[in-house]
Amino acid sequence: MKIQRQDTKQRMSRIVIRNDAVYLCGQVCENAIKDISEQMQTMLEKLDRLLLRAGSNLFCIIHALVILA
Structure with missing residues (x-):
């Protein structure tokens, strides 16, 4: 299982790829x-x-959470 991180800062990575799934930090x-x-x-x-x-x-998104104030 390979984990690839992009734009890694002290606290988090903006992009994490694991098993062909892409995870993004909050936008x-x-x-x-x-x-x-x-x-x-x-x-x-x-x-x-x-x-x-x-x-x-965007067409490959399987889950998104949108929070409106």
Whole structure:
């Protein structure tokens, strides 16, 4: 079982790949002052970039948790 970590900092890795599954750390929008649709759009764009770096894409997501304040 090989675990690959990318963008590892002192506390966590932004991307972890294990057994062909990609795990991402929590993502937030670029600008919390924007309306919810713009916040969601920028957050999805960030997710897409991270998944592409990991060799995946948004269409392969099997679980996502979205928390709205």
